[in-house]
Every structure is written in structure tokens, then in C-alpha cells.
Amino acid sequence: MTDQLARRACEERGLAPPADVSPAAMLTVPETDIADLGSIIAAALAHSPAARALLADLERDQDIPETAVQDYYTRNRDRFLTPEALRRGVDPFAPTEPSDILPYDHVREGIAHELRHAAARRAFFNWLDEARAGVEYAEGYEHPGDPTHQDHEHRH
Incomplete structure (x- = not known):
């Protein structure tokens, strides 16, 4: 979902994220960054070229x-x-x-x-919070860490 939201944001900003999402193109996020970013955002940045392009653009804006x-x-x-x-x-x-x-x-x-x-990371966190606000999950597809879900502590 974060990748799709990032793709839309990139399109709105006129950014062209890299198209290659092969395993070789995936980014390894250092463990110290995972602690700072949180696992959901770290996974998005590791696997989504659009999320990385958006974060880089947000950094240029700061x-x-x-x-x-x-x-x-x-x-x-x-x-x-x-x-x-x-x-x-x-x-x-x-x-x-x-x-x-x-x-x-x-x-x-x-x-x-x-x-x-x-500052760019804070802007990315804010962007993601705002972008996710309008997302409605199909029943059974909620993320276990999403605090808006009534059973956000369940495990898959």
C-alpha cells in the first residue's frame, strides 16, 4: 500500500521513480535506521523505488x-x-x-x-500519515501494526 501511495505522490510531484523493483534493486536498510524509521517505513524504503524517490525529493525541499x-x-x-x-x-x-x-x-x-x-524523514512520516488517512482496508487485510484497526495487536 505504501508503495502505491508513494507512486501516486511521485506522479503528483512529477517524479519518475526507478521502474526496476527486482530483488537486486532492493535497498538494504541499516539496522540503526530501522529503529529510527520503524519497520513499516523501513520496509517501504527497502522495497519501493517510489518511496525512496519521494524521500529524496522531500530532502531537497528542506x-x-x-x-x-x-x-x-x-x-x-x-x-x-x-x-x-x-x-x-x-x-x-x-x-x-x-x-x-x-x-x-x-x-x-x-x-x-x-x-x-x-527533516525529510519527518516530512515523509507526515506525508504517509496523511496519505493513509483516506485508505480503507478490505476486511482481513489490515496491517497488524495499524493502530486504527480495532485488533491492531493481532499477528498473521
């Missing part, structure tokens, strides 16, 4: 303000310790030497990319 990137850098100093500082066991939340933290200019693009990626 505008991350410079203030958000700077704020992330300031709040997450532990992620930007230099290798030398890590070896010395520097506490990033205590006073540090300027040379212990990677300069903002060196990490800015990576931070912006991560924030854009996270």
Missing part, C-alpha cells in the same frame, strides 16, 4: 536555517571533538581549548546534511 545548524553545533560539542582531544579524554562539556573542538566551518555542511535528512 530548508535548514543557519541558526539551526549553529545551534546544533553548540549543543552537541561532544560530536565535534578532535581525534587528539578524544585520545586525551577531553570532556566536551567542561571548559576546553579551542583546538579541541573541530571548527564550525569544517563541520557545517555535515550538520546541515544531517538536519536536512532528519
Whole structure:
């Protein structure tokens, strides 16, 4: 169902998802991403070229303000310790030497990319929630994890 909804969304956006859905074309979703995405979305992204095309388009749509990137850098100093500082066991939340933290200019693009990626995933989750709102499942074909189904904890 998610693939069909994504195909419609791609068509509405003028996107042409790859047509090849052979097993060789399937994407492997890293386990850490499955935990972040949830199994339904991870499966959709692994098996649906249309879902991947839609997610990529949503990522291009995300505008991350410079203030958000700077704020992330300031709040997450532990992620930007230099290798030398890590070896010395520097506490990033205590006073540090300027040379212990990677300069903002060196990490800015990576931070912006991560924030854009996270924003795209949130946009994809929102899109899927809205797209599924109008779907009526035939009796017996409800997904066991769909909380709108009265027996959403049943197992197949």
C-alpha cells in the first residue's frame, strides 16, 4: 500500500521513480535506521523505488536555517571533538581549548546534511500519515501494526 501511495505522490510531484523493483534493486536498510524509521517505513524504503524517490525529493525541499545548524553545533560539542582531544579524554562539556573542538566551518555542511535528512524523514512520516488517512482496508487485510484497526495487536 505504501508503495502505491508513494507512486501516486511521485506522479503528483512529477517524479519518475526507478521502474526496476527486482530483488537486486532492493535497498538494504541499516539496522540503526530501522529503529529510527520503524519497520513499516523501513520496509517501504527497502522495497519501493517510489518511496525512496519521494524521500529524496522531500530532502531537497528542506530548508535548514543557519541558526539551526549553529545551534546544533553548540549543543552537541561532544560530536565535534578532535581525534587528539578524544585520545586525551577531553570532556566536551567542561571548559576546553579551542583546538579541541573541530571548527564550525569544517563541520557545517555535515550538520546541515544531517538536519536536512532528519527533516525529510519527518516530512515523509507526515506525508504517509496523511496519505493513509483516506485508505480503507478490505476486511482481513489490515496491517497488524495499524493502530486504527480495532485488533491492531493481532499477528498473521
